[in-house]
Structure formats: structure tokens, C-alpha cells
Amino acid sequence: MIRTMLVTGADRGVGLALAAKWLEDGNRVFAGQYADSPGLQELLQQYGEQLTVFPLNVASDASVKQAHEWVRSRTDKLDVLINNAAILGDIRNTILGELQYEEMLSVFNVNALGSLRMSQTFTPLLLQSDSKLIANISSEAGSVTDCWRDAWYAYCMSKTAVNMQSKLIHNGLKPQGGRVLVIHPGWVKTFMQGKLDEAAELTPEQSAAGITKVIQSALARDAAEMECEYVDYEGRKLNW
Ligand SMILES: NC(=O)c1ccc[n+]([C@@H]2O[C@H](COP(=O)([O-])OP(=O)(O)OC[C@H]3O[C@@H](n4cnc5c(N)ncnc54)[C@H](OP(=O)(O)O)[C@@H]3O)[C@@H](O)[C@H]2O)c1
Numbered sequence: 495m496i497r498t499m500l501v502t503g504a505d506r507g508v509g510l511a512l513a514a515k516w517l518e519d520g521n522r523v524f525a526g527q528y529a530d531s532p533g534l535q536e537l538l539q540q541y542g543e544q545l546t547v548f549p550l551n552v553a554s555d556a557s558v559k560q561a562h563e564w565v566r567s568r569t570d571k572l573d574v575l576i577n578n579a580a581i582l583g584d585i586r587n588t589i590l591g592e593l594q595y596e597e598m599l600s601v602f603n604v605n606a607l608g609s610l611r612m613s614q615t616f617t618p619l620l621l622q623s624d625s626k627l628i629a630n631i632s633s634e635a636g637s638v639t640d641c642w643r644d645a646w647y648a649y650c651m652s653k654t655a656v657n658m659q660s661k662l663i664h665n666g667l668k669p670q671g672g673r674v675l676v677i678h679p680g681w682v683k684t685f686m687q688g689k690l691d692e693a694a695e696l697t698p699e700q701s702a703a704g705i706t707k708v709i710q711s712a713l714a715r716d717a718a719e720m721e722c723e724y725v726d727y728e729g730r731k732l733n734w
Pocket residue numbers: 502503504505506507508509526527528529530550551552553577578579580581604631632633634678679680681682683684685686687694
């Protein structure tokens with residue numbers, strides 16, 4: 495089935511690979527672009543009107559509102575919203591080091607509040623579809639149960655907040671047929687740490703293919719029977 499999907503943070507990495515995968519599968523894609531993105535320009539040339547690229551800063555109320563106006567003027571429904579955009583912040587300092595609170599606020603604003611801003615603003619469009627599915631790209635780093643790090647404060651805490659936010663939204667939309675998935679994309683070779691993480695296990699394309707399978711298998715299920723699930727890109731359950 496052809497679906498309409500919106501992905502945030504589609505400039506590069508997992509977000510760009512998700513846009514490419516959903517286009518390749520014949521879907522209509524709205525891709526949020528944050529900065530320069532040669533990758534999205536290439537996809538535009540390849541897919542033309544099947545892809546709509548629009549400026550999006552998930553950290554800004556005004557930008558998300560403007561993006562919503564833009565998307566709403568081009569579609570009357572959204573089947574799937576993938577909240578992918580995120581930043582890392584400091585990953586070195588422990589409780590014995592110098593924690594950077596201003597930076598932490600920015601990380602929270604992008605990772606935790608950004609996806610909430612998007613989900614709330616786009617809920618009316620999602621509710622117009624039969625699918626009504628939000629996929630929040632979180633991380634194993636958001637698991638409280640399995641936490642092993644002693645640093646990465648902003649990132650880990652913001653991803654735990656994404657996990658809680660996902661459950662709250664799931665509970666709020668379930669009566670309307672909505673559902674929320676929380677997905678860890680695996681350890682992916684991207685530029686999230688400021689340079690290519692060559693040691694990582696997966697290419698963005700492999701991660702995007704797995705995430706897409708997880709979403710498609712959820713779409714095939716009855717929303718009324720679904721809980722908010724925290725899984726990895728292969729559908730394996732993670733501990734909250
Ligand atoms: N890579 C991993 O191993 C890994 C592991 C666990 C979870 N994740 C999660 O996977 C998702 C994708 O990460 P990635 O590895 O693909 O990293 P990435 O390449 O850095 O992708 C993040 C994307 O978000 C965009 N972005 C940053 N700030 C934004 C903002 N304020 N508004 C909108 N977009 C913004 C970035 O744009 P620019 O590039 O233009 O700045 C980039 O396109 C994230 O949610 C991340 O937390 C990744």
C-alpha cells in the first residue's frame with residue numbers, strides 16, 4: 495500500500511536513508527531539511543513530485559508551525575510520522591566533570607521537545623489517515639534499566655524523555671486509533687559525533703531497511719491491540 499510519510503532530520507544519516515527507502519518503495523515522502531543536504535537534492539532529482547522537501551527546525555515552535563502549514567497545503571493526511579532528528583551534546587563529562595547546562599537545554603529542546611512539537615502539531619493530519627502511526631527514533635541510550643554509561647547526560651536523559659513522551663502520546667491517541675513505536679536504529683555509521691563513526695555496525699541504509707520493516711509490520715497489525723513498543727531496528731524488544 496502506498497503511504498504518505500514525513501521524516502524529520504532528513505539531511506543525512508538515518509533520516510536521509512529512511513526518506514530514500516520509503517521513496518524506493520513507492521511512497522509519498524515529506525522530508526524535513528535542517529541545513530544543506532546534497533543527499534535530499536539528489537533524491538529530489540530522482541523522485542520529483544513523489545518527494546517534498548521543506549525547511550524544518552524541530553527546536554523552533556515557529557518552524558514546526560510553518561512546516562505544518564506547508565505540508566497541510568499539500569496533503570490532507572499523513573500515515574506515518576518518523577521523528578528522527580536529534581543531536582548528541584557532550585558525551586565526555588561525568589558527574590565529576592563540568593556539565594554544560596545550556597547545551598543540555600538545547601539537546602532536550604531538539605530531542606525530547608522537538609519530537610513532541612512535531613507529534614502534537616501533526617496529530618490532526620495523522621488522525622485523517624487510516625494508519626495513524628508515529629515512530630520515534632530513540633536509542634538504547636534511553637533505557638534506564640540497561641544504562642551502563644557514566645556520561646552522555648543530555649543525550650541519554652533526552653532519549654529517556656522521548657520514551658516517556660511516546661507512551662503518553664500512545665495512551666492519548668489510542669482511543670482515536672493512533673499508535674506510537676519507539677525504535678533504536680542500531681549503531682549506525684553516521685556523522686552524529688561530528689565525524690563519521692566508522693566503528694559502527696550498520697550503514698544508514700541497513701538501519702533504515704530494518705526500521706521500515708518494523709514500521710510496516712506494525713502497520714499490518716490492529717492498532718487497538720497495540721501497546722507502545724520499545725524495539726530495535728530488527729524488532730527486538732528493549733527494556734524501558
Ligand atoms: N548513529 C547511531 O549509532 C544512533 C544510535 C542510536 C540512536 N540514533 C538516533 O538515530 C537518529 C538519527 O541519527 P543519525 O545517526 O542519523 O545522526 P545524524 O546523521 O546526525 O542525523 C541527525 C539529523 O538531524 C538533523 N537535525 C539536527 N538538529 C536538528 C533540528 N534542530 N531540527 C531538525 N533537524 C535537525 C541533522 O541535520 P544536520 O546534519 O544538517 O545538522 C541530521 O540530518 C537520531 O534520533 C539519533 O539519536 C543514532
